[in-house]
Amino acid sequence: QNHLMEMDSLHLASPTWPTVTFMVSSIQYGGRITDAFDELLMDTYAAKVFNEGALEKGKMLYPGCKIPNHTDVKEFRSKIEGLPAQDSPEIFGLHSNADLTFRTLQVQDLVETVVSTMPKTGGGGHGPSPAEIVDRIAADILDKMPGVFEAEPTKERLKKLPGGVTQPLTVHLRQEIDRLNVITALCFQTLRNLRLAIAGTVALSGDLVDALDALYDAKIPTKWLTKSWESATIGSWFQGLLQRHEQLSKWLAGGRPKGYWLTGFFNPQGFLTAMKQEVNR
Template identity: 40%
Template sequence: MFAQRPVNIIENLFFCFICSFSELVNLLYCLSGIKAGLMRTYDSMSQDFLDYSDSPFYLPMIYVISFLHTVVQERRKFGPLGWNIPYEFNSADWLSSCMFVQNHLDALEPGQGISWTTVRYMVSAVQYGGRVTDDYDTRLLVTFTRVWFSDQLFSEDFQFYKGYGIMKFRNISEYLDEIEKMKTVDPPQAYGLHTNADITYQRNITQDLLDTILSIQPKESSSGGGETREASVYRQSKEMLDKVPPNFDPHEVKERLKLYGMYNSMVIFLRQEIDRMQKVISLVRTTLKDLLLAIDGTIIMNEALRDSLDNIYDAKVPKIWLKSSWSSSTLGFWFTEFLERNIQFSTWCFQARPFSFWMTGFFNPQGFLTAMRQEVTRAHKGWALDMVSLHNDVTKHLYDEIKAPPPI
């Protein structure tokens, strides 16, 4: 019986952790979404503001602006899928839009209709659009206003999305009661996004939670008989340091590139890639050496080395490496790619130009495509670079079967 108690305790702790984690995710969902956004907007609204106008257009237009305000804010949680640039939309944008609607309705003559062109422009280009700097983000705002700001807004069957209609109550309490009945979790379509966008959001929020849990875990050395954090990182760092390739010799690289033609577009691209790879190699070697010395107590453990120690122990890429290289999910994948990239550049420079290229192994894949177009253009007299376009042919060749480059 006593032998089973520790197991039960561990199982209970694990179960509590899972339950707490699920509750935390649900709490984050409750704090975001259309329901939470509309609740914040109408909870901070006064009854006098709602009673400002007797126009039948007033209440629906205030609600559609509030709904738009919630949507543009909530789209930020989807990252680049929501906005190309994360804008800081706030209540001032909502208030200025509502005040414009008030003034616009006050200026209407009896029987005169709303100038939707004016309303759309003011909301999408001035009030909210005044913060937007990206052309595609501007197009998105214009699309929202074109679809939602029209005479259809006042019809009984109007819906922003299935299940999201217009509310036209006279009292704040009625709005709050009705908003309370809304769903806590919204489908991405309600924000104008594809269904798969929610997968990205859930993965990101879960990753952030797990990263936070890792960041607050105890950093002290283990008092048990197992390997300590410092010993584990020391061993991993020494293994990686032994595998770090030597730096490129600038003179050897220069002499070798002369054989290819220093002003050849593909050679220029290779030289740029080698220069960036040289910096990454030096950075990795320096970091690992300093980390070994810091763990031994020879030098002081600064903030960058402490971050590297924590990330290596958690199998994550140190931030100082990410700034100068590429992103990767784990340290193992990153270091493997680090070695493979170096092999590709070394083989190309010191042996021969490869018959095929690993494009995701370049720092600047777009630069490779541009250099390739320049090479093809120069190979044909009279061709202009602007007239050359890329064309893809899907083949069934395996990597080992490619024995010659494609014809230019």
Template identity: 40%
Template sequence: MAQEMLEYTNAKPYLPLVYGISFLHSVVQERRRFGPIGWNIPYEFNFSDWYASIMFTQNHLDSKERIAGVDWVCLRYMLAEVMYGGRVTDDYDKRLLVNFANLWFSDDMLEDGFYFYKGYPLLKHKQKEEYLEDLGKLPEFDDPFVFGLHPNGYITLRNTMAMDILDTILSVQPKESGGGGGESRESVVTREVEEMLSKLPEDYNPHEVKARLKEMGALNSLNIFLRQEIDRMQRVIKLVKVTLKDLLLAIEGIIIMNENLREAFDAIYDAKVPMVWKRGSWESASLGFWYTELLMRNKQFHKWCFKGRPTAFWMTGFFNPQGFLTAMKQEVARAHKGWALDAVYLDNKVTKHFTQVISAGPKEGVYVYGLYLDGCTWDKKQDRIVESVPKVIYTEMPMIHIFAINTNEPRPKDMYTCPVYKKPRRTDLNFITPLWLPCKFSFEHWILRGVGLLCDIK
């Protein structure tokens, strides 16, 4: 920033706005370090965003010379929707940016003693040297509350950095067997493959599945969804079985070790999920977690198909959880005369049950379990979200009753619209649906915390 920029105008709002925009610029950049809890997508905010915002502020104040005050609605819109918001593609990231603009950019910013956070005052000097002197007095270690985050965010940050380093070290390890006296790579992989084959579920008999679905009601929305999920599960089981058997033959030298088998061999040795499996199924942090999830998913589908509809559903175990909720909405809409599917909306209520073992399901809708809170914790006594417990990153939620209603009225102000994702990586591909959770403090507070619900925390 040149000294001339600070001397552009003597308008009272100018210097506070320059510093406020600069502070906003620093915060949106720093939040990228915290991963998905900071931003769902790590946007490349840069100098041009800051400079364009300053230029707009100058033009805005010039045009308002004859009018007292600042048009805050216009300013907030330009910052959150155009200058910085123009880069933002995720709806919940846009909500966060709008929240920052609403939090700071108001008449309060022009008052003496305004603080962005304790220890971080708004500076409005005329000389660059004065800014540099005061900025040098700021804490060397930034409190995560400045960015709107809980201190647990630093634990997530360090865990991510450690995992990246370990993955890098693992990727540069030699792939060929050494001459040492330890167990060879081939024998390690062979043992792992044989163990996985011994635990692999049996193929589904399509005639038995069809007969059971017909018995339960083949045209029922949730039964149609179940058939689609079983078809996908069968493809995964077949893919895993073929890969493991071919890998054993390749290790013995009976068939050629092609590129896919070589990649699967290296991945299994490193306890990673082979790419050919991941493309046809789901992501996971390690092979052990992935294979355990395969067994658990199959158990839920098999039990549902051959023993009847569960009283509660493990949300993580679905390939298409959005389709599951849509099927539930369709089931409820059909049960009510005159309800159109496009006019039916999801609603939910958090129960007090912390186990999926219950005597009966709800009259309408479904019970789901296996969701985890990220960015806060659940108060069992008050039945609401509260600040995270130090050093506890994720908190398991009680069972949630999700149902459908024939209205889209606004939720109470003490309810936080919480996005639900399949995995910790919060992308559009992993987004499922919003749920509404009662909360302590305002919902803006939880937006800054980056609170979300995750089906899987691994």
């Protein structure tokens, strides 16, 4: 407002829009923004709104959102009160499907919250208790769980790959095997201890309680997620583990494949970097 008043006093035709943009984007609101991408987004929105076109008659921020040509405050207030309670994604330069995605995530959060509040104790019927259900899930996963890559055999196979163990792609393979071994061993340990706890052999600790609740809800235990990848359910997550193990096993045993499952790596960027290094060499 001070800038606009100064422009009037100097009898200038229009505001200095870069100044207005900077004041709003970088100071008024930007001073409270800490994320670099949020700053970029704020600058983009400010540049779209604060420009010469803002004073044009019939200016529309997006189709259907027209800036009124009134000069009376009451008319502006009346126009504002008539705006919809929910903003359309188009106002922010997004596709209308963004609203669908947003509401889908809201529903998922709501359902997960409701499920988390449901009692985990068994009812009065004759069906299996939650502990029995989790015990069956744990037993099924343990039966299908692939073994870890043994250190010495893996080391010998890596030496036999083209170029030896120092080749960038071979180094990447070894790193992927190491990380998969970590999550595989963690799964073995958690599931075995969980079955022992359900049987009453060991105490049900904090991590085991989380694992029991997660598996009962078909989710991934929190401790596993810190070492692995995101997935919607424990079934899809475990299927991903099997596919990752299969890809690395075939690579280790049969040499480099003709194609790679890029998203099946813990570090896909590292794979691309290793490939660039080999090409450059």
